[in-house]
Structure formats: C-alpha cells, structure tokens
Amino acid sequence: MILNVENVTKKFGGLVAVDHVSFQVKKQEILGIIGPNGAGKTTLFNVISGVYYPEEGKIFFNGRDITKVPSYKRARLGIARTHQIVKPLNELTVLENVMVGACFGKTGASLKQGMAIAGEVLDAVGLGHKRDVITVKLNVPEKKRLELARALASGPEVILLDEVLAGLNPTEADEMLQVILKIKESGITILMIEHLMHAIMKISDKIIVLDHGRKISEGSPQEVASDPKVIEAYLGDPDLALRLIKSKGNTL
Amino acid sequence: MKRGYTLIWLIPLILAISLLPVIAHSVIYRETIFLILMYITLAVSLNIILGYTGYVSFGHIVFYGIGGYTSFYLMYRFGVHLILAMIMGGILSAIIALIVGEAVLRLRGAIFAIATIGINEAIKSLVTNLQFLGGATGMFFNFKIYKTYGGAAKAIWFAYWIMVVVTIICLLTSYFIKNSKFGYGLFSIREDEDAAVVLGVNTKRFKSIAFAISAFFPGLVGAIFFFKAGNIEPDDAFHLVKSIEMIFMVMLGGFGTVSGPPIGALLYERLKGILLINPLFKNLHMAITGFILLIIILFAPGGIVGWFRNRFKKLRSLLE
Numbered sequence: 001m002i003l004n005v006e007n008v009t010k011k012f013g014g015l016v017a018v019d020h021v022s023f024q025v026k027k028q029e030i031l032g033i034i035g036p037n038g039a040g041k042t043t044l045f046n047v048i049s050g051v052y053y054p055e056e057g058k059i060f061f062n063g064r065d066i067t068k069v070p071s072y073k074r075a076r077l078g079i080a081r082t083h084q085i086v087k088p089l090n091e092l093t094v095l096e097n098v099m100v101g102a103c104f105g106k107t108g109a110s111l112k113q114g115m116a117i118a119g120e121v122l123d124a125v126g127l128g129h130k131r132d133v134i135t136v137k138l139n140v141p142e143k144k145r146l147e148l149a150r151a152l153a154s155g156p157e158v159i160l161l162d163e164v165l166a167g168l169n170p171t172e173a174d175e176m177l178q179v180i181l182k183i184k185e186s187g188i189t190i191l192m193i194e195h196l197m198h199a200i201m202k203i204s205d206k207i208i209v210l211d212h213g214r215k216i217s218e219g220s221p222q223e224v225a226s227d228p229k230v231i232e233a234y235l236g237d238p239d240l241a242l243r244l245i246k247s248k249g250n251t252l
Numbered sequence: 253m254k255r256g257y258t259l260i261w262l263i264p265l266i267l268a269i270s271l272l273p274v275i276a277h278s279v280i281y282r283e284t285i286f287l288i289l290m291y292i293t294l295a296v297s298l299n300i301i302l303g304y305t306g307y308v309s310f311g312h313i314v315f316y317g318i319g320g321y322t323s324f325y326l327m328y329r330f331g332v333h334l335i336l337a338m339i340m341g342g343i344l345s346a347i348i349a350l351i352v353g354e355a356v357l358r359l360r361g362a363i364f365a366i367a368t369i370g371i372n373e374a375i376k377s378l379v380t381n382l383q384f385l386g387g388a389t390g391m392f393f394n395f396k397i398y399k400t401y402g403g404a405a406k407a408i409w410f411a412y413w414i415m416v417v418v419t420i421i422c423l424l425t426s427y428f429i430k431n432s433k434f435g436y437g438l439f440s441i442r443e444d445e446d447a448a449v450v451l452g453v454n455t456k457r458f459k460s461i462a463f464a465i466s467a468f469f470p471g472l473v474g475a476i477f478f479f480k481a482g483n484i485e486p487d488d489a490f491h492l493v494k495s496i497e498m499i500f501m502v503m504l505g506g507f508g509t510v511s512g513p514p515i516g517a518l519l520y521e522r523l524k525g526i527l528l529i530n531p532l533f534k535n536l537h538m539a540i541t542g543f544i545l546l547i548i549i550l551f552a553p554g555g556i557v558g559w560f561r562n563r564f565k566k567l568r569s570l571l572e
Contacts, residue, residue, distance in 0.1 A: 049450055075452030083450075089443035091508075100440045103433050104452035111433050154452060 001060075002027045002189050003048070003158055008057035010040075010047050017043040019213035020057070025158070025206075030180070030190045032204030032221070034197070036233060039210040041193045042084055045160045048191070049081045050074045061158070078106040080156035082147035084163045084193070090136040097135055097146055098122055098153045105154020114153075121153045125179055141168050145176075152183065159183065161192040165199055177203055201225065209233065256572035258510050259427055263420060266292070266514070270416040286412055286480070288521045289419045290473050294494075295501035295513035296419075296426045297469035302499065303507035304435060305462045306442030307357070310365040311372030312470065312498055315345040317489030318375065319471025320478040321385060327479065328391050333400065334414065338475035345471030346464040353463040357456070360445070369492065376490035390485030411480040418476065422469045427510045429465070430572065438462055442508070493538065497524075500545050506555030510572040515556055 003025040010018040018040045025031045033041050046052045048059060050071035058067045066074060080101070089097050098118035102109040109117055122128045125145045130138065138146060144164050151159050161180070165173045177199060184190055194200040200207065201221040209217040209224055211233040217224050224230055270289065273282035294316065301309050319341035326332040326340060356367040380388045401407035429435045437458045440448035449455045478484040497520065505516025520541075527537040552559045557571050 051446070051450065071449045072452050072454045075450060081450055083447070087444045087447035087450075089440050089447065091443055092439055096436065096439075100436055100448070100453070101451050103436060104440075104448075106452075111431075111436065114433075150451065 001025065002062055003191075004060040004063075005044075005048065006058045006060070008044075008047055008054045008059065010043055010052055010054045016213050018047060018054070018210075021210070021213070021215045022057075023208050023215065023218060025189055025191065027157075027189055028184060028187055029205045030184055030192065030203055032200040032207040033191060033193045033210065034195075034200060034207060034224075035210035038212075039233075040213040041210055042162055043213075044210070045081060045162055045191070045193065049079055049160060072104070075105050075154060076108070078155070078157035079160070080105060080151035080154045080158070081160035082144070082151050082162055082164055084166070086140070086143040086147050088135040088138070088143050088146055090134075092135060093132050094122065094127060094135055094138065094146060095119065095131040098149045101150035102153040102155070105156065107153065107155035117153050118149075121149045124182070125149045125152070126175065141172055144168070148176075148179070156188060158189045158191065161190060161194075163193055163195065165194055165196050173199060256431075256510075256569045258570060258572040259424075261570065262423060262511055262514065266416075266419060266423065270419075273412070282409075282412055284521070284525070286415055288518055289415045290477060291497075291501060291517035291521050292514045293415075293419045293422045293469050293473050294498050295505065295517040296422050297466045298498045299502050299507060299509075299513045300426060300429060300438075300466040301463050302466075302502055303509070303513070304429065304438040304442065305459060307459065307463070308361075308365040308499070309368045309463070309466070310499070311368035311370070311492065311495055312466070313492065313495040314368070314372040314375050314490060315349060315467040316470040316474035316477075316494070317372075317379070317486075318348055318474070319345045320474030320484055320489045321379060322471070323475035324391055324478050324484045325385060327397060328393060331397065331400070334411070334475070334479050338414070338472050338479075341475040342468045342471035345474075346468040349464045349467030350460055353460045357459045357463060369495075372490050372492060372495065376486050379490070380486045386485070388486060390483060390488075393482040408480055411476050415473075415476050418469065418472050423510070423514065425465065425469075426513075427572070429462075430510050434458070434461070439508075496538075497541070500541055502555075503545060503548050504555055506557030506559075506561075509555070509557045509561075512555050512557035519556075 001024045006022050008018055008021050009016065021044060035041055047054050050069060053068060058065055061077060061079065089100065095118050098121055099114040102114035102117040103111060107117060119131065122131050125148055127142060127145050127149060130142065135146065148164055165176055168176060173196065180190065180203060204221055207221055207224045208215055209230050216229045216233060217227040269285055273285055298309065298312050301307050322344045323337035323341035326337040327334065352371055356364060359367055379385055395404065398404040398407040401410045437453045440451060440453055441455050441458060445455055474489065501516040501520045502513050504520060505514065506512025524537055527533040527540060533540065548555060554562065561568050561571055
C-alpha cells in the first residue's frame with residue numbers, strides 16, 4: 001500500500017466536508033474519486049496533500065504516518081497534485097513554472113537540471129512549443145496541462161489529479177487520457193477526481209464514491225456503476241434510478 | 253532561465269558615478285551621490301521582499317532606523333569602529349526582521365502592509381521613550397569620534413566609500429538571489445503562495461530569510477547615514493515618508509527586477525532634487541511623487557524596466 005487513508009474527518013465549523021473516509025491505494029494503481037458537487041472530493045485531496053490537517057484519522061504514505069507533516073514536506077516525499085482551479089505562477093514563463101516543480105519537489109533538482117527536466121516534461125504533455133511564453137497568456141486547457149507538467153516534474157510517487165479533463169474537448173480529453181496512462185506506466189500511482197464518467201470508468205482500476213463527505217461505495221468501475229446507492233446519490237431518486245437500471249442496463 | 257548581462261553595465265555605472273566626486277573634486281557631488289547610493293541600496297533591498305517575494309513592506313524604513321540607532325549607540329557609547337558598528341546594526345535589523353516576521357509574515361496583502369507600518373510606529377515610540385538612546389531629542393556625536401578616521405573631513409569620505417561598497421554588495425546580493433533556486437522559490441511565493449507550498453517550497457522559511465536579507469542592508473545604510481550626519485533622532489530614523497519613497501523608487505524602476513530599483517532610485521533622487529529647489533514645487537514634491545506613482549501603476553505596472561522589457565525583447569538579457 002503506497003497510500004493508506006484511515007478514518008479521516010475534516011470539518012469546517014459545523015460542516016463535515018470529509019466524514020470518516022478510509023481507503024487504500026496500491027502502487028501504480030489508478031484510483032478514481034467520483035461524487036456529486038460538494039461531496040468533499042477536493043477537500044479529501046487537500047487533506048492528502050497537507051493543505052488541511054484532518055480533525056480525526058490518519059494518513060500513511062509508504063507506511064509512514066504523514067498526518068501532521070506539512071504540505072511542502074509531503075511534496076518532497078513524493079506527493080504531487082494539480083488544482084481544480086488552476087494555480088499557475090502567472091508572471092513566470094511556462095518553463096519556469098515547471099522548473100519550480102522540479103527544483104522543490106521530490107526531484108530536488110538544481111536550477112540547471114530543473115530546466116532540462118522541465119523541458120522534457122513540457123514536451124511530454126504537449127506544451128513544449130509554449131515553454132518561453134508568460135504563463136498568464138495560456139488558455140485554460142493549456143494551464144491544466146501546465147499543472148500536470150509541474151506536478152510530474154517534481155518526480156512524484158503519487159499524483160493527485162483534480163479534474164484535469166474538465167474543460168477539454170473530446171480530442172483533448174483523449175490525448176490527456178493517453179498522457180495519464182503513460183504516467184501510470186512510468187510507475188506513478190494516480191488518484192483522480194473526474195466528472196467525465198466514461199473517461200474515469202475506462203481508466204480507473206478502482207473507484208470510490210463520495211457523497212456528503214461519506215464514502216458510499218468502493219470497487220471496480222463495474223461494481224460502482226451498478227451500486228444503487230451511487231445511482232441514488234447522482235440522481236436523487238431511487239425509484240428513478242431503478243427505472244433507469246431496468247431500461248438502460250447497469251450503466252450510469 | 254538564462255543568466256543575464258545586467259551586471260556588466262550596472263556595476264561599472266555605479267562605480268563611474270561613485271568616482272565622479274573624486275574626479276570633479278566636488279564635495280557637492282559627493283553629497284548628491286551619497287544620497288543616490290543610499291537610495292539605491294534602500295530600493296534594491298526593499299525589492300527583495302516587495303518585488304521578489306510579493307510582500308509590501310510599507311514600514312521598511314524601520315530597519316534603517318534600527319541599524320542607525322544600534323550603530324550610533326555603539327559608536328557614541330563605546331567608540332566602536334564604524335565598520336563593526338554598522339555590521340552589528342545590520343545584523344540586529346535582520347534579527348528583528350526574523351522575530352517580527354514570525355508574526356507578520358503570516359499576514360497577506362494589505363494587512364501585512366498595515367502591520368509593517370504599525371511596527372515602524374511602535375519602534376519609533378519605543379525609542380522616543382528610551383532615555384539611554386536620548387529620548388525624543390536623540391543623540392549627538394562628540395567631534396572626538398571622528399578622530400579615529402583622521403578628522404571629520406576624512407571621516408565623511410570614509411563613510412562615502414563604505415556606502416559605495418555596501419551598494420555594490422547589495423546589488424550583487426539582489427542579482428544572485430534573482431538567479432538562484434532560492435529566488436525561484438520567492439517568485440513562486442509572489443505568484444501564488446498556496447501553489448508554492450504544495451510544490452514543495454518551505455514558504456515560511458523562505459519569506460523569513462528574504463525579509464531578513466531585505467532588512468539587513470537598510471540597517472547598514474542607517475548606520476552610515478547617521479555616522480555621517482553626526483546626530484540621530486527618532487523622527488529622522490523612523491520617517492514613514494522615506495518608506496513611501498522606497499516603494500516609489502522600486503515601482504518607478506520596475507519591481508522584481510535587478511536593474512529596476514537602482515534606476516528608479518537614481519531618477520527619484522534627481523526628480524526630488526529638481527522639485528525641491530523649484531519654489532513652485534518644493535512643498536508639493538510628495539504630491540507629484542504620488543501622482544507619478546499612480547500613472548506607473550495604471551499604465552506601466554512593470555515600471556521603467558518592465559516597460560522596456562516588454563517593448564524591446566532583445567534588451568531582456570541586459571535588463572534583468
């Protein structure tokens with residue numbers, strides 16, 4: 001188990017954003033995380049990457065308890081992430097953005113090495129031609145790729161992808177899926193939040209479903225897709241769900 | 253990241269300006285250029301926290317006052333040599349920056365700026381009420397102090413050359429930070445602190461170190477200035493208007509660049525000189541400064557250097 005989340009709870013005042021969630025991720029696995037808006041998916045990522053500390057529960061990375069380890073140290077241990085709402089370093093060039101990832105992440109590169117790594121990673125995600133552009137000038141899909149490149153350049157063992165496919169057209173989304181599969185092949189474990197169902201069903205080894213902060217289902221894509229609780233969470237009406245299952249077979 | 257050639261013209265330019273008073277045998281030039289060098293060092297050091305790290309240290313002049321008071325007291329009381337007293341002034345400024353930074357660097361944006369003004373005012377009233385530092389009237393040198401340096405005239409030249417050395421060290425520091433891994437850590441904090449920390453930047457430590465470095469040099473400048481002036485009082489040492497002037501110089505030249513703050517400082521000193529001797533404008537110089545600042549922020553937020561960098565891409569390696 002590369003990542004082990006045990007009984008994690010994160011509250012904001014009276015709101016329980018993540019409610020006693022547990023799951024485990026095996027090395028080189030793709031774990032899909034789905035759930036309706038406000039289910040606590042991004043908060044879960046924030047807890048894993050150390051932006052928030054959980055009120056309850058523990059997180060183990062490679063067997064080590066990292067529950068209280070600050071965010072920047074987790075990056076150095078090998079947990080990288082992308083943001084749903086992109087956080088580019090606007091006034092730096094695309095290359096420099098990725099260099100920051102390479103220099104301060106697990107890779108710990110010098111500036112010179114960082115530049116070389118950044119160049120390679122940018123080519124791999126298809127942003128090579130934009131390397132000297134000031135980041136603020138990129139469009140949103142390009143910024144999403146930049147987020148991915150920056151996370152990859154840090155040399156992670158686990159990468160958290162928060163809706164990297166959102167806002168991409170079908171061709172771009174397919175390209176991105178290929179990139180994600182390549183990342184997996186290179187030995188990196190992936191956790192991804194995604195709303196594009198067909199994409200996440202196709203690519204994930206395992207899926208967990210969150211609703212109102214609670215994990216309501218876990219299993220292979222097929223198992224999850226046919227779980228009535230999942231259908232209810234998405235459609236809100238169990239009867240409707242049953243009718244849909246009858247009429248359309250066991251797909252979402 | 254290509255190493256630029258900014259220092260190739262910037263350092264010789266500073267040296268050339270510094271030699272002018274010797275070549276021209278002019279004490280008036282020396283006074284003017286001393287002020288220019290002082291402004292350059294203040295602007296360049298402020299730029300490390302303001303331009304590189306993105307934290308608007310509005311009361312930055314506090315470190316100039318701390319350095320000035322520390323060294324003045326050491327020289328006045330114990331006859332410590334200027335160089336040693338100055339270094340101790342700088343170090344105390346940096347240490348206070350580290351301690352104060354622990355609290356205020358958690359704040360962001362306008363709140364941080366306001367907090368730094370508060371620190372300046374707090375330390376000013378503390379010093380005003382400390383009798384061993386002379387209270388509100390401050391301290392005066394006995395002429396004897398200058399004897400170590402060969403008399404008052406020589407002491408002033410000595411202070412001048414120390415200022416030249418400090419300015420050049422400060423510029424080199426700024427340049428090497430800009431082109432270092434540490435510098436990239438600071439830029440990432442400036443652009444998005446939340447992203448920086450997730451990327452593995454120890455933002456808290458980086459901010460503290462940047463703040464300490466940017467406090468160290470004003471400490472040195474304060475020491476030299478008040479040594480040369482021969483007296484020190486709280487209103488001069490912790491003058492908030494000087495803080496605003498520092499910000500103006502950084503913005504005018506181009507924040508976040510190596511060459512911007514020195515250019516801004518040079519121009520500001522000249523502008524101030526022209527305005528102050530003009531009977532019509534002499535009381536309005538801060539108003540005019542403010543107006544120019546507004547124009548810069550609206551039309552050329554990158555300052556002079558930023559504007560040139562955008563206009564003439566070929567100049568970029570020369571104008572870092």
